[in-house]
Amino acid sequence: MLGKTNVVIFDKTGTLTYGKLKIAEIFNFSSRSKDELLQIVGSIETKSTHPIGKAFTDYLEEKKLKQLEVNDFENISGYGVIGKVNNKKIIIGNSKILEKYNIENTHKQDEIKLANNANSIVYVVQDGIIIALIGVNDIVRSETKETIGKLKDRNIQTIMLTGDNKETAQKIANEIGITEVISNVLPKEKSKTISDLKNKNNFVMMCGDGINDSPALANADIGVSVNSGTDIAIDSSDVILTKNDLNSIINLINISKKTIKIIKQNLFWAFFYNSLMIPVAIGLFKRFGVAINPMIASLAMVLSSITVVLNTLRLKKQKV
16 A cells, blocks of 8 residues: 555654754743743643653753642643643643634744744743743754655655644745645644545555644554654554654655565466466367376476565565
8 A cells, every 4th residue: 555655744743853852942921030930831741741841841850940739730632731830820832722712912923033943832821911932942853854855756745734833834844845834733634634635536644653643643544653652643553663764664665666566476477377377287288289297287386386485575675
């Protein structure tokens, strides 16, 4: 099936990038110090499974800041997280969470500044007011640009599908050579995008790593997860890249195409051999003095099977 792939969709964070995010920039509009603010945000984010949450956890550990008690924690898939710290309700997430809770975004220019530096944007809201914007940065995988180029050389369409904002996604896409970007999408919208592509007779491969990617991975014709992905993403996938190397996708497609080619060769020689030898074996040409000894026929059959096996073993030369 992999040999039919003509569209490959990539999640951004943790797939095209390493998923080892770091806090890069902060716009602090609160009366708290930077560490006080990040202590609150980090305490809530420690309960999240998203890679962005790990950036805040790492910050707490690095600065040796104590985790605060968090109550009424809620994870809102595709939007962000909510929790109470010191009886204050804190909303943390992307710009979509502002829309969800009807919070006016008075810091769009600040968001653009952070996005222009390829940051993923985290809004922090308290009492219906934005108290901080935090830019979280990631590193693009070293092999990503090469993989995208190889897919393009094979006339395979590549798409970045991410819940991140448009500016950040487009900046990274420009860096690695992806021309089509679908941003600001929720997990269910990722799955719908794949359904729309499949309905246009495309054969779609989805590459992801997170919980939010699992519906899309399950819906794709072929779901591929990196080995560093979450358990649910791995369980939803058909293929796991154990080396965490995106170039394995190219090898995967090559192996599939080579396998189909060898299957066709084996079928051809099997049918050719049988078409040639069966009439002789049943004696149709005996009157012309053409016959075959049963012992020789048995040997010929064994040699035919050996030929097919040896031809198939050529797959072992294919790089994995």
